Amino acid sequence: MQASGRNAGLGLALVSAVAFGGSGVAAKPLIEAGLDPLHMVWIRVTGAALVLSPLAWRHRGLLRRKPALLAGFGLLAVAGVQAFYFAAISRIPVGVALLLEYLGPALLLGWIRFVQRRPVTRAAAAGAALAVAGLACVVEIWNGVSLDPLGVLLGVAAACCQAGYFVLSDHGTEEADAPDPLGVIAYGMLVGSLVLTVVARPWNLPWSILGGTAELAGTQLPALLLVGWVILVATVFAYVTGVVSVRKLSPQVAGVVACLEAVVATVFAWVLLGEHLSLPQIAGGGLVLAGAFVAQTARAARATDAPAGPVARGGRPAEGDAERVARPVAAAAVEPGPVAAADAGPQSALDRGTSAT
Numbered sequence: 001m002q003a004s005g006r007n008a009g010l011g012l013a014l015v016s017a018v019a020f021g022g023s024g025v026a027a028k029p030l031i032e033a034g035l036d037p038l039h040m041v042w043i044r045v046t047g048a049a050l051v052l053s054p055l056a057w058r059h060r061g062l063l064r065r066k067p068a069l070l071a072g073f074g075l076l077a078v079a080g081v082q083a084f085y086f087a088a089i090s091r092i093p094v095g096v097a098l099l100l101e102y103l104g105p106a107l108l109l110g111w112i113r114f115v116q117r118r119p120v121t122r123a124a125a126a127g128a129a130l131a132v133a134g135l136a137c138v139v140e141i142w143n144g145v146s147l148d149p150l151g152v153l154l155g156v157a158a159a160c161c162q163a164g165y166f167v168l169s170d171h172g173t174e175e176a177d178a179p180d181p182l183g184v185i186a187y188g189m190l191v192g193s194l195v196l197t198v199v200a201r202p203w204n205l206p207w208s209i210l211g212g213t214a215e216l217a218g219t220q221l222p223a224l225l226l227v228g229w230v231i232l233v234a235t236v237f238a239y240v241t242g243v244v245s246v247r248k249l250s251p252q253v254a255g256v257v258a259c260l261e262a263v264v265a266t267v268f269a270w271v272l273l274g275e276h277l278s279l280p281q282i283a284g285g286g287l288v289l290a291g292a293f294v295a296q297t298a299r300a301a302r303a304t305d306a307p308a309g310p311v312a313r314g315g316r317p318a319e320g321d322a323e324r325v326a327r328p329v330a331a332a333a334v335e336p337g338p339v340a341a342a343d344a345g346p347q348s349a350l351d352r353g354t355s356a357t
Contacts, residue, residue, distance in 0.1 A: 009245045016242035021264025023234035024094035025272050026226045027086060029214035033223065037086040038200035040230075045078055045196055047231035048239075049189035056190055059183025066179050072164075073184055074191020080161030083196065084154050091151030093275040095266030099138050099288045100155025104162030106131045106291070111163065123294055130291030137284025181243045217272040262289060 027040050049056075062070060081101070088097035106128035113120050140147070210227060213220040266285060269275040277285070 012241045012245035016238050016245055017261040018264050019233050019238035019241065021098075021261045022268055023230055023238075024085070024089050024098065024265055025216075025268040026229045026234060028089055028094060028269075028273060029216045029221075030209070030223060030226055031086070031090050033212070033214040034206060034209050036200070036205075037090045038083060038196070039202060039205045041079075041082045041086045042193070042196040042200040042202050042205075043227060044230050044235055045082065045189055046193040046202075047227070048235040049186075049193040051231065051236050052186040052189055055182050056186035059180055059186065062179055062183050062187060066184075069179065070184065070187040071191055073188040075195060076161045076164040078188045078192030079195045079199075080164070081158050082192070083199070084158035084161060088151050088154035088158060091148040092155065093277065094269040094273065095262070095275065095277060095285065096138055096147060096281070097151070097155045097158070098262045098265045099285050100135065100152065101158045101162055103131060103135055103156060103159035103288075107159055108163040127291040127294035130294060131288050132291075134284040134287025134289075134291060137280045137287065140278070140280060182240070185239050185243065 023044075027044070031037055031040055085097060085101060088100065092100075109120050109124055109128045112118050113125075210223045212223055214223050214226055215221075216226070262285065266277065270277070
């Protein structure tokens with residue numbers, strides 16, 4: 001029974017990674033057709049918020065119990081990660097933008113080590129070093145950063161938001177009434193939608209684009225078909241399957257599987273958008289994923305004066321945060337509940353993001 005549950009969890013984690021990986025490929029044709037990246041993010045988040053609104057009503061008690069968590073998650077994991085990611089893919093290749101987002105774990109380690117002054121494991125530090133080296137290859141730093149500099153900065157901004165929600169996502173996991181992750185996702189979408197409404201000003205959105213077509217792989221497709229894919233498949237379906245997979249797997253395993261999102265996104269962009277990467281960029285992408293894998297599977301540093309849980313009293317990240325390096329803007333990174341249910345080990349397995357993407 002346990003084996004079948006584990007197999008089902010692996011399958012769901014793979015499906016979630018594929019679903020998340022297709023978001024940028026479906027959105028970029030709409031952006032190239034004239035849709036502003038912020039408008040695209042607003043459509044994605046608001047559409048998902050409407051679909052998930054029944055879950056928000058079901059878990060309405062979270063508004064009273066965890067208002068700060070819901071606000072932070074909506075700002076960072078939803079609005080921040082996705083807005084910066086979509087802005088980045090409007091200027092640089094999808095695969096490169098996603099790999100930049102994977103710097104989130106390395107940034108988180110830097111925060112823990114140098115700002116919080118807490119120890120990190122050697123394996124986690126080695127994983128971060130691999131990720132940084134891979135990033136240097138992805139942006140081809142020896143050419144003076146041949147990619148659009150603003151696009152690179154936007155990708156790094158997405159990574160910063162991702163690092164922030166890694167900390168938020170585990171908040172309250174050790175409490176007896178840990179918040180349900182599906183409720184956190186639903187309210188995160190609602191909060192993100194409200195924030196993006198102010199920032200994106202959708203009343204200026206060129207709605208006529210949505211009634212037209214966009215080119216994908218040389219084929220003109222209805223814009224609404226691509227919008228539906230981004231909302232239903234790459235957001236709602238991806239988040240939900242990701243969270244369920246963490247319930248069936250250990251968070252560490254689910255997080256490693258989620259690293260496939262970057263591979264999927266790069267392959268999709270190569271095949272469907274013609275965004276070919278150079279050999280050094282491919283090698284760099286491999287190093288980024290390897291770094292995420294090494295840090296993800298690292299054991300937590302031995303605790304001396306910190307609680308065993310992922311977040312110490314007072315909101316300070318504990319040493320276990322050193323290995324929260326799973327996905328960027330994604331569903332499994334939203335698992336305050338699943339972490340406690342699936343595994344006592346510390347881990348923040350979403351891309352986003354979670355991806356946050």
